[in-house]
Amino acid sequence: MTERGQCMLKRTVRGSHQLSAESIAKDLQILCGLQISITSVRKELHGMGFHG
Template identity: 70%
Template sequence: MQTASTNICERMGRSQELSKLKSGTVIGCHLCNKSIREISLLLNIPRSTVSGIITKWKQLGTAATRSIRPCKMPERHQHMLKRTVRRSRQLPAKSIAKDLQTLCGLQISKATVCRELNGKCFHG
């Protein structure tokens, strides 16, 4: 006879992740003062997974399974970057990086400029 946790481990494997809904449900149950064991039995998830989700939520404040890279540039500098590119779209990223360094006093590389522009749907 297989237990619930064995059954889910066979289905999930180590490479798959829980959906956002299940992770959110784990956090919701935790906030309702359910124990890890109760959450595990209720959602048919291994206790180690439940514990890991709760620990990650406590440390990072999010139950997201994949981390999102934080933005290196403050919002006001991003605005200046967009304005500079809209004025002249033919500027190379290296000269944009130099302009931002002189205007803002911000150490920024060509790669960061390219990444930020691609994130703002300026490609090319």
């Protein structure tokens, strides 16, 4: 994932802490055209320090 994608992921999660990985992946696809799997979303969030 690119740095831009990681920034968008952080913004999406900070906006609403109760989103599922599936809804985050859909939001990223709509907002910036990123094709990302649910598993990749989980891995990226875990790497950024988000646990849940």
